[in-house]
Amino acid sequence: MRFAVLGSGSQGNGTLIASGNTLLLVDCGFSLRETERRLALLGVSAAQLSAVLVTHEHADHVHGVGLLSRRYNVPVYLSRGTLRGMRKPVEAAGFLAANDTLQLGDLSVTAVGVTHDALEPLQYVFGDGSRRFGVLTDLGSYDAALLSSYQGLDALLIEANHCRDLLGRGPYPMFLKQRVGGDYGHLNNHQAARLVSELDWQNLQHLVLAHLSSKNNQPQLARQCFVDTLGCDPDWLQVANQDSGLDWREIA
Numbered sequence: 377m378r379f380a381v382l383g384s385g386s387q388g389n390g391t392l393i394a395s396g397n398t399l400l401l402v403d404c405g406f407s408l409r410e411t412e413r414r415l416a417l418l419g420v421s422a423a424q425l426s427a428v429l430v431t432h433e434h435a436d437h438v439h440g441v442g443l444l445s446r447r448y449n450v451p452v453y454l455s456r457g458t459l460r461g462m463r464k465p466v467e468a469a470g471f472l473a474a475n476d477t478l479q480l481g482d483l484s485v486t487a488v489g490v491t492h493d494a495l496e497p498l499q500y501v502f503g504d505g506s507r508r509f510g511v512l513t514d515l516g517s518y519d520a521a522l523l524s525s526y527q528g529l530d531a532l533l534i535e536a537n538h539c540r541d542l543l544g545r546g547p548y549p550m551f552l553k554q555r556v557g558g559d560y561g562h563l564n565n566h567q568a569a570r571l572v573s574e575l576d577w578q579n580l581q582h583l584v585l586a587h588l589s590s591k592n593n594q595p596q597l598a599r600q601c602f603v604d605t606l607g608c609d610p611d612w613l614q615v616a617n618q619d620s621g622l623d624w625r626e627i628a
């Protein structure tokens with residue numbers, strides 16, 4: 377199994393997961409043209425996509441989903457709540473709810489419910505029969521049930537959205553600071569690092585920090601927070617950024 381990131385942050389998100397002949401895209405927050413460009417940089421085309429899985433209805437996750445799915449005939453899977461929340465609805469190939477599992481070609485998908493200011497947000501864990509990869513962004517808090525869904529992974533992409541101090545001092549109006557920093561907002565660096573510390577993270581081949589805020593975070597702050605919390609090698613940590621995402625990573 378391998379994965380790559382088209383881009384990550386409030387301007388657009390997209391993550392590719394591939395195994396055998398199966399190629400899945402989680403979210404498509406870029407325009408169709410930009411999605412095509414970013415896919416090409418990663419050596420694939422939209423025509424190869426087996427399916428798109430949507431996490432929730434925020435624009436940075438759904439902007440290009442409708443056009444992409446219609447232009448290339450790609451089936452879309454999402455929760456009923458997410459479909460209800462989308463400004464421009466798409467045709468759903470199937471609905472997912474928390475704890476559902478779906479087999480798409482060579483990959484299994486497990487949907488995990490999260491706390492976020494969306495109607496029915498889901499995050500996903502993928503398996504190819506021997507390895508498991510988890511995607512976890514856009515959540516403001518977590519509990520024991522969420523931790524158990526993300527135990528025993530071989531690779532994890534996790535949101536480190538903001539630095540609590542930068543958010544507090546930053547340019548956002550108070551209501552937005554409260555929303556971003558609240559239980560239905562986004563994980564800050566400390567929360568994300570603590571979450572990972574509660575997993576058996578030593579077995580991870582890849583730990584990717586994602587969905588970093590351009591205004592309220594800095595890659596080196598996020599990295600340092602994880603290094604301080606986990607005691608891990610700073611060079612082992614990876615960051616998926618907004619402009620160039622992350623090149624293919626193999627999960628051996």
Ligand SMILES: [Zn+2]
Nearest residue numbers: 386434436514
């Ligand atoms: Zn987002």
Ligand SMILES: [Zn+2]
Nearest residue numbers: 432434492514
């Ligand atoms: Zn969101």
